[in-house]
Amino acid sequence: MVKKKREEGGVLEGVEQSKNKGGVGREGGSGLDMRSHETESQKILRLRRRRGSEPTATATTATEEPAKTRQADKDEEKETLKSRGTEKEKQKKWSCIDSCCWFVGCICCSWWFLLFLYNAMPASFPQYVTEAITGPLADPPGLKLRKEGLTAKHPVVFVPGIVTGGLELWEGHQCAEGLFRKRLWGGTFGELYKRPLCWVEHMSLDNETGLDPPGIRVRPVSGLVAADYFAPGYFVWAVLIANLARIGYEEKTMYMAAYDWRISFQNTEVRDQTLSRIKSNIELMVATNGKKVVVIPHSMGALYFLHFMKWVEAPAPMGGGGGSDWCARHIKAVMNIGGPFLGVPKAVAGLFSAEAKDIAVARSVAPAVLDKDVFGLQTLQHVMRMTRTWDTTMSMIPKGGDTIWGDLDWSPEDGYSCSWKKQKNSDTHTAGQNGKRCLDTSGVYYGRIISFGKDVAEGATKGSNLANATCQDVWTEYHDMGIPGIKAVADYKVYTGGSILDLLHFVAPKMMKRGDAHYSYGIADDLDDPKYNHYKYWSNPLETRLPNAPEMEIFSLYGVGIPTERAYVYKLSAAADCYIPFQIDALADGANECSCLKGGVYNVNGDETVPVLSAGYMCAKAWRGKTRFNPSGIRTYVREYDHAPPANLLEGRGTQSGAHVDIMGNFALIEDIIRVAAGATGEDLGEDRVYSDIFKWSERINLKL
Numbered sequence: 001m002v003k004k005k006r007e008e009g010g011v012l013e014g015v016e017q018s019k020n021k022g023g024v025g026r027e028g029g030s031g032l033d034m035r036s037h038e039t040e041s042q043k044i045l046r047l048r049r050r051r052g053s054e055p056t057a058t059a060t061t062a063t064e065e066p067a068k069t070r071q072a073d074k075d076e077e078k079e080t081l082k083s084r085g086t087e088k089e090k091q092k093k094w095s096c097i098d099s100c101c102w103f104v105g106c107i108c109c110s111w112w113f114l115l116f117l118y119n120a121m122p123a124s125f126p127q128y129v130t131e132a133i134t135g136p137l138a139d140p141p142g143l144k145l146r147k148e149g150l151t152a153k154h155p156v157v158f159v160p161g162i163v164t165g166g167l168e169l170w171e172g173h174q175c176a177e178g179l180f181r182k183r184l185w186g187g188t189f190g191e192l193y194k195r196p197l198c199w200v201e202h203m204s205l206d207n208e209t210g211l212d213p214p215g216i217r218v219r220p221v222s223g224l225v226a227a228d229y230f231a232p233g234y235f236v237w238a239v240l241i242a243n244l245a246r247i248g249y250e251e252k253t254m255y256m257a258a259y260d261w262r263i264s265f266q267n268t269e270v271r272d273q274t275l276s277r278i279k280s281n282i283e284l285m286v287a288t289n290g291k292k293v294v295v296i297p298h299s300m301g302a303l304y305f306l307h308f309m310k311w312v313e314a315p316a317p318m319g320g321g322g323g324s325d326w327c328a329r330h331i332k333a334v335m336n337i338g339g340p341f342l343g344v345p346k347a348v349a350g351l352f353s354a355e356a357k358d359i360a361v362a363r364s365v366a367p368a369v370l371d372k373d374v375f376g377l378q379t380l381q382h383v384m385r386m387t388r389t390w391d392t393t394m395s396m397i398p399k400g401g402d403t404i405w406g407d408l409d410w411s412p413e414d415g416y417s418c419s420w421k422k423q424k425n426s427d428t429h430t431a432g433q434n435g436k437r438c439l440d441t442s443g444v445y446y447g448r449i450i451s452f453g454k455d456v457a458e459g460a461t462k463g464s465n466l467a468n469a470t471c472q473d474v475w476t477e478y479h480d481m482g483i484p485g486i487k488a489v490a491d492y493k494v495y496t497g498g499s500i501l502d503l504l505h506f507v508a509p510k511m512m513k514r515g516d517a518h519y520s521y522g523i524a525d526d527l528d529d530p531k532y533n534h535y536k537y538w539s540n541p542l543e544t545r546l547p548n549a550p551e552m553e554i555f556s557l558y559g560v561g562i563p564t565e566r567a568y569v570y571k572l573s574a575a576a577d578c579y580i581p582f583q584i585d586a587l588a589d590g591a592n593e594c595s596c597l598k599g600g601v602y603n604v605n606g607d608e609t610v611p612v613l614s615a616g617y618m619c620a621k622a623w624r625g626k627t628r629f630n631p632s633g634i635r636t637y638v639r640e641y642d643h644a645p646p647a648n649l650l651e652g653r654g655t656q657s658g659a660h661v662d663i664m665g666n667f668a669l670i671e672d673i674i675r676v677a678a679g680a681t682g683e684d685l686g687e688d689r690v691y692s693d694i695f696k697w698s699e700r701i702n703l704k705l
Helices: 002-020 026-037 040-052 067-092 096-120 125-134 141-147 190-194 196-203 238-246 265-272 274-289 301-313 326-330 345-353 357-365 367-371 379-387 391-396 401-405 454-458 478-491 500-507 509-518 612-622 667-677 694-699
Strands: 156-159 167-171 183-185 217-220 229-231 254-256 293-297 331-337 448-452 494-496 553-560 562-572 582-584 601-606 635-642
Touching: 141 238, 141 667, 156 274, 156 301, 183 196, 190 196, 196 379, 238 667, 254 274, 265 274, 265 301, 265 391, 265 509, 274 293, 274 301, 274 326, 293 301, 293 667, 301 326, 301 331, 326 331, 331 667, 345 379, 345 391, 345 448, 345 500, 345 562, 345 582, 391 509, 401 494, 401 612, 448 500, 478 500, 478 562, 478 582, 494 500, 500 509, 553 601, 553 612, 553 667, 601 612, 612 635, 612 694, 635 667
Parallel strands: 156 254, 156 293, 293 331, 331 553, 448 562, 553 635
Antiparallel strands: 167 183, 167 217, 448 494, 562 582, 562 601
16 A cells, blocks of 8 residues: 555646646646636736746756747737737828828818807807907997988999809800709809810810801800809808998889890890890880980990990991980999990900910029929919900000000009008098108100010010011910011010000911900091991090980099009010910019019009009090080099008908009998989089099090090
8 A cells, every 4th residue: 555655646746747847738738728717917927927937958857948949939929019019000000091081070070160260159149259359349330321311212233344244154165064054154263273285175165257166155144143243252242232222223213234245246236136125225214214324334344335335326236226216215324334445455464375474483582493394284274275265355455555555664553653662641532652652763765665674664675576476376375476577576675555566466367456446545546437337446445435315424433542454564485386475574673662663563552453543534524514525515533542551451451442442342432332322412422532643644645525
């Protein structure tokens, strides 16, 4: 028995020794099976402890762990560490797509949150905030005049100008699929961004006829929505319409004379019968209300309605057949806002090089964007190709030549100070120019509408004669002229109001061929000449008579106090073979702060688009009293609005702005219009209100009246 117990004890002792040596036993086997239930951190800890307890190399081979087991443990530890590192790398990795998604998400969430707050807040909250910052706001003109007892009386007709009226697609090519009756012009301009080349194709007209290209029909939007807003949040007629509504006007007493502002005035009748529609709507409004209408044209709309007044009197088929007394029977007053009666130099720069002051500044800041084919857009080239098919752009080429605009050594605005740091005068009826005057205003030659080189603009060099007219048609691509033709244009050096037409005929013969059929730019010697019965003369106030309506009144309402483009300094482009080889020299500046030359552009007083001379001369002199242009003695008034920029961002575009479009929200202008619509006359308004030198400049023009 003792021997048996010793044997059992030896067996147990052997088993225990095998455990200590790490041998494979029953319990050891179960320990390996349990490893699968251990966490990764526990495995690493166990393996490190085991390595720490391994015998040294001097130990006997009988107590060493088998090499395979040790290697397996090391591999297991490496794999565990590697798996943990991979997981950490995955957690740290952050791609650009993730960043973009987070950024877009933050913007969208912020936008929706702000939109929620805007819709949730009381309607009076924005006004409360504004008044808390700026003080109590003045009542809108409509509310103010309603408190005075004014109510709707005369029906009102709005005549929009160029580019402000909406255009929609009625028929198009395959690239315009899905755009039926969608706006191509006005609104969000979404299609311009989505498919720009298709948009340009559908907004362009046929270069031969000036009408729709084959397979394309773009038509004006109708109703008050045609031009209330040019784009979301950018009002045109909306503020005036809202204020008229406050004294009782509604859609039946307001009419938007929408038309396709791209095509020539007479072609609006040929294609769309727009002039006939205006005539019939005015007749209907007069018949149903029993009062004459007040017509309010804006910008180019003043020229369009001038054309209409001659058309409606002229016999059919060229005219409307209304008779010589139609205007006298139907129109109380015509209140022109920013009317470019004598044209604008800005139109010449647009046709010549598809640019103006703003484009020249942008080019000087980032020349590669507009001068090169960036992203395949060729922006200015497409703009030129498109706008040169719009016949109405030619209606605003300066009229009257050197007699009105000056020549190499003279212009009506000579001596004008270009210091725009004005000191406000409390007298609202002050005549003349307010503010600081420069001691030396010589050396400004506004008559040189286009000059090549600053030294030419300030000197008396005339250069060689214009090159021959054998160069190719350039309505699309200037390089068709060739290097000799381009150099001939630059070598002529100076182009005045008289030679501008020669320049445009040379560089754009096909466009000007259409223009010559629809417009004229001279001064009539004898208005009794039968040739002036043609419609091409009807939009030029210097070649046509006002209607026989002695009780009618004509107003010129426009802003002043803003630098306005009057003449340009040009240079040849660096690349002679480019599409547009001529550029405004944005580096050409005057010698001092009083200089009118800034960024290659000579500025004068105006509303930023129309110079005072063009907007005011006809009512200040040529139509004033009984003249050969106004034989019935229609009373005319000049009402200027001195520009004052917004006091802060909360004021939006300003209630005292004199800018060409922003003036449509000018409270003083709106009040004048509402008073006349409610029955007041120009005399009731106080007749003229002038801040500029328009009367002095008008006297300098030697025109037979």
